[in-house]
Amino acid sequence: MNKLYVVGIGPGEYEQMTIKAINALKESEVIIGYTVYVDLIKDHFGDKEFLTTPMKKEVDRCMLAFEEAQKGKNVSLVCSGDSGIYGMAGLILEIGQKYECVEVEIIPGITAASSGAAVLGAPLIHDFAVISLSDLLTPMEKIEKRLQCAAEADFGICLYNPSSKKRFDYLQKACDIVLKFASEDTVCGVVRNIGREGEAIEVMSLKELRDKEVDMFTTVYIGNSQTKNINGKMVTPRGYKNV
Amino acid sequence: MNKLYVVGIGPGEYEQMTIKAINALKESEVIIGYTVYVDLIKDHFGDKEFLTTPMKKEVDRCMLAFEEAQKGKNVSLVCSGDSGIYGMAGLILEIGQKYECVEVEIIPGITAASSGAAVLGAPLIHDFAVISLSDLLTPMEKIEKRLQCAAEADFGICLYNPSSKKRFDYLQKACDIVLKFASEDTVCGVVRNIGREGEAIEVMSLKELRDKEVDMFTTVYIGNSQTKNINGKMVTPRGYKNV
Numbered sequence: 001m002n003k004l005y006v007v008g009i010g011p012g013e014y015e016q017m018t019i020k021a022i023n024a025l026k027e028s029e030v031i032i033g034y035t036v037y038v039d040l041i042k043d044h045f046g047d048k049e050f051l052t053t054p055m056k057k058e059v060d061r062c063m064l065a066f067e068e069a070q071k072g073k074n075v076s077l078v079c080s081g082d083s084g085i086y087g088m089a090g091l092i093l094e095i096g097q098k099y100e101c102v103e104v105e106i107i108p109g110i111t112a113a114s115s116g117a118a119v120l121g122a123p124l125i126h127d128f129a130v131i132s133l134s135d136l137l138t139p140m141e142k143i144e145k146r147l148q149c150a151a152e153a154d155f156g157i158c159l160y161n162p163s164s165k166k167r168f169d170y171l172q173k174a175c176d177i178v179l180k181f182a183s184e185d186t187v188c189g190v191v192r193n194i195g196r197e198g199e200a201i202e203v204m205s206l207k208e209l210r211d212k213e214v215d216m217f218t219t220v221y222i223g224n225s226q227t228k229n230i231n232g233k234m235v236t237p238r239g240y241k242n243v
Numbered sequence: 244m245n246k247l248y249v250v251g252i253g254p255g256e257y258e259q260m261t262i263k264a265i266n267a268l269k270e271s272e273v274i275i276g277y278t279v280y281v282d283l284i285k286d287h288f289g290d291k292e293f294l295t296t297p298m299k300k301e302v303d304r305c306m307l308a309f310e311e312a313q314k315g316k317n318v319s320l321v322c323s324g325d326s327g328i329y330g331m332a333g334l335i336l337e338i339g340q341k342y343e344c345v346e347v348e349i350i351p352g353i354t355a356a357s358s359g360a361a362v363l364g365a366p367l368i369h370d371f372a373v374i375s376l377s378d379l380l381t382p383m384e385k386i387e388k389r390l391q392c393a394a395e396a397d398f399g400i401c402l403y404n405p406s407s408k409k410r411f412d413y414l415q416k417a418c419d420i421v422l423k424f425a426s427e428d429t430v431c432g433v434v435r436n437i438g439r440e441g442e443a444i445e446v447m448s449l450k451e452l453r454d455k456e457v458d459m460f461t462t463v464y465i466g467n468s469q470t471k472n473i474n475g476k477m478v479t480p481r482g483y484k485n486v
Contacts (some may be wrong), residue, residue: 137482153392239380
């Protein structure tokens with residue numbers, strides 16, 4: 001049976017891929033993905049056929065992957081981070097109902113929440129919520145409700161897609177919601193270009209984060225009430241009891 | 244400067260480690276960890292010195308790692324999953340304030356939320372919350388508040404440490420809280436022994452999950468209101484808008 005691997009490639013650098021992900025790509029004749037992600041790994045898999053589709057063409061990309069697999073090829077569909085967190089694993093399983101002769105295997109990768117946390121320090125050591133600020137496929141009220149509940153519950157919060165040209169003030173709006181429940185001194189952090197050239201971190205207060213300009217290559221962390229700044233690193237303790 | 248790597252080794256199988264994690268272990272003279280995790284990787288790094296400490300001795304384990312590094316050795320402290328998610332990265336950075344001559348590097352791994360999701364299908368494609376049901380270091384009221392807020396916000400929910408001998412009814416209590424906000428037909432799933440011998444999944448309703456017996460090697464997933472059971476796989480769509 002032909003194989004379709006849905007592969008999370010992690011933040012970008014080859015070394016942050018798992019052996020399992022590398023093996024799947026090696027076993028594939030065709031590697032498919034959004035242009036930017038394919039470019040990140042292309043040099044390491046030179047002998048493969050690469051097919052790319054632009055952003056927002058996710059359904060087309062999944063169909064293409066199944067069509068190629070149906071031709072009798074092993075295919076990898078690559079996603080940045082983890083294929084199962086805001087990745088293509090879900091769409092592939094939905095669309096896969098029409099392609100019963102293709103065997104799908106989901107291969108997880110290091111998601112930005114994890115890879116960014118490691119650069120920032122240890123912001124996600126305790127319970128946390130992951131929220132995307134993109135309202136392309138989600139109503140804004142739903143996103144706002146989640147921000148509110150996450151802040152009310154004192155979760156550590158990791159924000160994906162914190163900004164874009166059209167959504168330049170979304171991080172500010174998100175911080176304003178969290179500020180209703182959390183102190184303006186809450187320790188926060190941002191990581192830019194995780195695992196890629198120009199990787200940079202900044203640790204700051206929630207008040208400062210509110211006025212911070214970020215881009216779409218940034219992952220944002222809002223600490224819980226216990227999170228500390230230790231020598232410029234963002235660190236959340238593992239519990240609320242003194243031990 | 245001596246290096247102390249805090250390494251997430253992923254769910255257990257060697258192939259789910261990243262190249263970066265493997266390189267850190269190769270560069271280390273000493274590998275330290277909780278006995279069970281050290282046993283998972285021992286065979287692949289036969290020439291190393293292995294030091295183990297029992298469960299609940301996390302502070303001792305971190306001190307031991309720094310003491311060994313101070314002797315002039317490169318040291319890896321291994322954690323299952325991701326070292327930054329309920330892992331040792333936080334404690335190491337806290338304790339590290341006393342050991343300025345040791346350079347710490349956090350190396351992320353695939354956390355159970357990701358590795359389990361890949362086996363179950365794609366439960367975490369959209370916004371989600373990760374909650375540990377262990378009340379060893381966290382007051383139960385805090386955990387209950389988080390469950391309530393996560394359910395109210397319609398997050399996908401991933402539960403770590405869902406049960407133990409002493410806490411045999413915690414999953415039932417957690418489900419009862421979620422059931423105040425979510426339908427009893429909400430699609431849920433459990434994964435046992437992720438990436439290890441005896442790996443098994445089960446997809447069920449929230450009502451069924453409430454009466455499910457699980458052990459400490461199980462990761463539990465509660466879907467959001469849109470999550471579906473597709474051919475026995477748990478799949479969450481990427482958004483709330485029809486596309």
